[in-house]
Amino acid sequence: MTGSVGLLNDRELMGEYTIGNLANHSERLMIMIDLLLKEVNLKLEELDGIAVALGPGSFTGLRIGVTTAKALAYSLKKPIVGIPTLDALAQHFPLTDRLICPILDARKQEVYSAFYRSDGHKAQRISDYQVGSIEKVLEKIQEPVVFLGNGLLLYQSHITKALGEKALFADPAHSSPRGGLIAWLGLQRLIQQDQDDPFSLVPLYVRRSDAEIFWEKR
Amino acid sequence: MLILGIESSCDDTAAAVVEDGVKILSNVISSQNEFHQKYGGIVPEIASRKHVELILYVIDEALKKAGITLDDPEAIAVTYKPGLVGSLLVGLSAAKAIAYARRKPLIGVNHIEAHAYANFMEHPDLEVPHLDLTVSGGHTLLVYIKSPTEHEVLGGTLDDAVGEAYDKIAKFLNLGFPGGPIIDRLAKSGDPKAIDFPRPLLNSGDYNFSFSGLKTAVTYFVREAKAQGKEIREEDLLASFQQAAVDVLVAKLLKASEEKQVSTVTLSGGVAANSLLRKTLSEKGRELGLKVVYPSLALCTDNAAIIAGLGYHLFKKGVRSGLDLSAKANLEF
Numbered sequence: 448m449t450g451s452v453g454l455l456n457d458r459e460l461m462g463e464y465t466i467g468n469l470a471n472h473s474e475r476l477m478i479m480i481d482l483l484l485k486e487v488n489l490k491l492e493e494l495d496g497i498a499v500a501l502g503p504g505s506f507t508g509l510r511i512g513v514t515t516a517k518a519l520a521y522s523l524k525k526p527i528v529g530i531p532t533l534d535a536l537a538q539h540f541p542l543t544d545r546l547i548c549p550i551l552d553a554r555k556q557e558v559y560s561a562f563y564r565s566d567g568h569k570a571q572r573i574s575d576y577q578v579g580s581i582e583k584v585l586e587k588i589q590e591p592v593v594f595l596g597n598g599l600l601l602y603q604s605h606i607t608k609a610l611g612e613k614a615l616f617a618d619p620a621h622s623s624p625r626g627g628l629i630a631w632l633g634l635q636r637l638i639q640q641d642q643d644d645p646f647s648l649v650p651l652y653v654r655r656s657d658a659e660i661f662w663e664k665r
Numbered sequence: 666m667l668i669l670g671i672e673s674s675c676d677d678t679a680a681a682v683v684e685d686g687v688k689i690l691s692n693v694i695s696s697q698n699e700f701h702q703k704y705g706g707i708v709p710e711i712a713s714r715k716h717v718e719l720i721l722y723v724i725d726e727a728l729k730k731a732g733i734t735l736d737d738p739e740a741i742a743v744t745y746k747p748g749l750v751g752s753l754l755v756g757l758s759a760a761k762a763i764a765y766a767r768r769k770p771l772i773g774v775n776h777i778e779a780h781a782y783a784n785f786m787e788h789p790d791l792e793v794p795h796l797d798l799t800v801s802g803g804h805t806l807l808v809y810i811k812s813p814t815e816h817e818v819l820g821g822t823l824d825d826a827v828g829e830a831y832d833k834i835a836k837f838l839n840l841g842f843p844g845g846p847i848i849d850r851l852a853k854s855g856d857p858k859a860i861d862f863p864r865p866l867l868n869s870g871d872y873n874f875s876f877s878g879l880k881t882a883v884t885y886f887v888r889e890a891k892a893q894g895k896e897i898r899e900e901d902l903l904a905s906f907q908q909a910a911v912d913v914l915v916a917k918l919l920k921a922s923e924e925k926q927v928s929t930v931t932l933s934g935g936v937a938a939n940s941l942l943r944k945t946l947s948e949k950g951r952e953l954g955l956k957v958v959y960p961s962l963a964l965c966t967d968n969a970a971i972i973a974g975l976g977y978h979l980f981k982k983g984v985r986s987g988l989d990l991s992a993k994a995n996l997e998f
Contacts, residue, residue: 473754477761477988491766506710507751510717511758518762521721522735646721649714656710662703 448472448508449597452479453626454487457634462487463627472511480515494525496642498633500624501529501651503559503576504551509650517645526642528633531651532624535632536596537563537570539621545591550598553578558598559653560584578654585609595622667731668980669738669763670973671724673756674748674776675803676701676712678719681969682731682738686813686977687786691730692963692970695719698843705836707802713751720759727969735767742976744969745773745986746993748803753992761988772976773986777806777996778816779971780933783960785813786974791958792929798918800942801934801967802828802843805914806996807872807921810931813978818996819921820872827910828936830876834906837884838899848903849939855904860886862909864916872917879909911941915949922955932959935966 450469454461464483469475484491499516502509513529520527536549547563547570559578563570577584581602594606595617606614636642667690672679676697682690697715701707728734743760745753757773764771781797797816799806805822825833828845835844840851862882865875883906890897922930930950936942937959950957964971 471991473757474989474991476758477765481765481988506713507754510713510751510755514717514720514755514758515762517717517721518724518759519766521725522763522766646725647718649717652714656708656714658704658708658711 448505449623450475450479450508451624451626451629452476452483453628453630454483454489455627455630455634460627461489463625465623465625467623472508476511476515491519491523494523496526496528496633496637498528498530498629498636500532500535500629502532503553503578503651503653504532506650506652509652513648513650517648520645526637527645527648528636528641529643529648529651530629530632531576533559533561533576534570534572535624535628537561537572538628538632539595539617540593541565541568541570543593545593545615546588548584548588548592548594549596550581550584550594550602551596552598552601553654556580558584558602560598562587576651576653581605588613591615593617597622666977666980667733667738668772668973668976669724669727669741670774670969670971670976671741671743671756671760672776672967672969672972673716673720673752674744675752675967676707676715677967678716678723678756679967679969680724680727681973682727682733683970683973683977686974687789689970690732691727692968693723693727693730694966694968695723702842705842706832707749709749709751712749713755716752716755720755724759724763735763738769740764740770740772740976740980742772742774742972742979744776744779744972745990746775747996748776748992748994750992750994757990757992761990765988770980771986771988771990772979772984773990774972774976774979775996776972777804777808778814779975781808781810781816781931782813782975782978783933783964783971784931784958786971787960787964788958791931792956794925795927795929795931796918796922796925797931797933798914799934800827800914800932800936802826802832802845804934805874805876807917809921809925813975814982820874820917822874822876824875824877825880827874827876827914828934830880830910831936833880834883834903838887845936845939848907849941851900852904852907852941855898855900855902857904857908859898859901860905862886862905864909864913867913867916872921874913874917876910879906907939907941911939911945914942915945918946919949919953919955922953928954929956929958931957933965938962938965
């Protein structure tokens, strides 16, 4: 899962630190935050708010990110906003006429996904967040679409086979969630006086735990 | 000196404020038992999710009950091993973020050392060196304690922890979760000599334990009896199981006390609350002239007061953890 920390003000991206496939979020996250702040010569206390990607994604990775952000917001008494990762990914293509479909590898031959459409300014979500097979996603697509996300690493050829020329794919540089964009989307919410409660904020898992799924099937 | 302690190694989310390693100003524990009960045991993924939900509420309540703010603690102590990694990571991530944001030292604490420290907390005159038996749902360890922060592991379980055997038997018999207190209560009205269960590794010559075989012996016995249409009194079955487990624990602890020539032995961990274990060890200890010490019930089970308490001693010793501190499932002393 990507590890990314970004810092921006209302005019520019001040800095971003992104590792495409971060192996150990727990060991690296605070170090990355510290490095970025030092690099742009900013103190944590000077921040006006904290935005965090809520997922879906690796359960453990999400918990590390969300817990870190919650505890930072609580300790610094700064506002916090949670941004669904699929929403952030869709904003890589805010102006396309195509359907936008970010897909993230959910393991177990499944992907996390949602559909978005541009309103001329921004990609607006037009479906629920879902987890399921790639076939289930493809089933619903009748029109030109752009795919992005780490699900492409596994399913790009599969999608091409099913949709042919209808499907376009993001290049790798536009396929990973980025801290700078999470921060930007967070800023938009903060400007609207919209924020989350750090105490109750939790990841957007989309998928329930195996134990709960088995319990229901029993 | 105030230390904020955070603990999330298993299924309890906990935070505490302790002064000078002994005075507990607050000790907040949010038990998740109700969420795990229907599964008959702790579900790691559910435990991790609950920790994220509860962690800030618990920390905030610990500060408020202690009548302090985040300005006041000298350092943040947090459990980083051993335990369920997904669970540990929540407390650890919160502790790192708080320490970093408030520019306070971070101190990683070993959960097992902290359980053994519970006895120092409540018995300031506790003699060292002494022997400690840490028994819980996740651990069975015999440890030679030289000081609150120095120890040597003499042995541990090769398979299930003793508390795990209790939980699994309770699950098998549909008694509920956690199994320890339920079995302890039912066994009180049973005959411990009714069934002669094996005493695994009793004479192994080392300080290791094994409880998986004993658990299997109990389940086999029940299945066999059912197949033959025999009635078994559940209380007798549980009393006999409990006696077998306690016999091994006590025998090994006493043997080690002789070899290491200590005059004090301690119990710690959740199973230290077991009434038969306490009673048997106290009686045998009296016969042998050994001092037997165990923590109050509140400090037996997982809590953050022992984390903050031991954190104080580690702080004084100069121990500081980096922001790259990682969670570890195993002890790795």
